[in-house]
Amino acid sequence: MELIPCTTEFADIFWSWRQEPATRAFNPLKAMTPEQAREHLGNCTSDLSELKEATDYRWFVREGGEVVGIVSLKSVSATMATGEIGYSLGEKYRGRGLGTAAVRLLVDKLFAETALRKLTAYVHSENVASCRLLERLGFRREGLLREHYMVEGHAVDEALYGLLRREWARA
């Protein structure tokens, strides 16, 4: 498996993943046309050399010659040296360890190529696969943010997860 730089070449598949009910059930996704998805990806970067706040960093996940998902970093705070990760696989690629492997590569990359001290993730409290994935990688559940996001018209609780650089180094 490898993480490859974000490119608009995969805009259509990225858009199609966002339409899948199992993805929409747990994530606050803005409605987008395929054209807006292309534009969105065009505004993302994969260059970590100079971390900027308000920038979306993204990489596609390639496994066995196929693009199977996407991982991201956003909400970087240069002052606090923190950032929030995200990840999503196409529905047909789920449930066989690929998500865990992709996020492991992402965390390795972020701690190797940046000076970030801490990574966070927000997870719908009922998104069991995502919670398990983070816990398996050593993220700790730090709290529950009540009715924090709107998902499909409903206010939902989000679990806040965090991982410190030194915890990853130990793992």
Ligand SMILES: CC(C)(COP(=O)(O)OP(=O)(O)OC[C@H]1O[C@@H](n2cnc3c(N)ncnc32)[C@H](O)[C@@H]1OP(=O)(O)O)[C@@H](O)C(=O)NCCC(=O)NCCS
């Ligand atoms: C969350 C996601 C990336 C997980 O990827 P995945 O490849 O399906 O997960 P893995 O196969 O690596 O499994 C991770 C853990 O979840 C468990 N799991 C997987 N699918 C599950 C399911 N449907 N229900 C319950 N547990 C599940 C696995 O058993 C594993 O736990 P374990 O290590 O204790 O055995 C994937 O489901 C996805 O893309 N979901 C939609 C987008 C999303 O919700 N992203 C997260 C935003 S916070």
